[in-house]
Amino acid sequence: MSAIFNFQSLLLVIILLICTCTYIKAQVPSLLDKNKTGVLGLFWKLARIGERLSPYVSLACIAMAVSMMIN
Structure with missing residues (x-):
């Protein structure tokens, strides 16, 4: 089942994308700063x-980690 149809997986993907993009911007700011528009x-x-x-x-x-440990 893909992450689009499972709400918990969709939230996990979004949270991981946020964390990954924030980390990349902290390490290499020029990589994300030049692409402020578009996809x-x-x-x-x-x-x-x-x-x-x-x-x-x-x-x-x-919260997501605790939720995944319980399930």
Whole structure:
């Protein structure tokens, strides 16, 4: 079953994308800063979400980890 049809998997993919884009922007900022529009702009936007909402993203990561351990 793909992540589109399973809500928990879709949330996991989104959280991992946010964390990955934020990490890449912290390590190599020029890679994401030049692509602020278009399809690749989505990764820049995900990195901005990770930077600005980092406490909430980390809480979401912890909640997802606990949820996966229970199931």
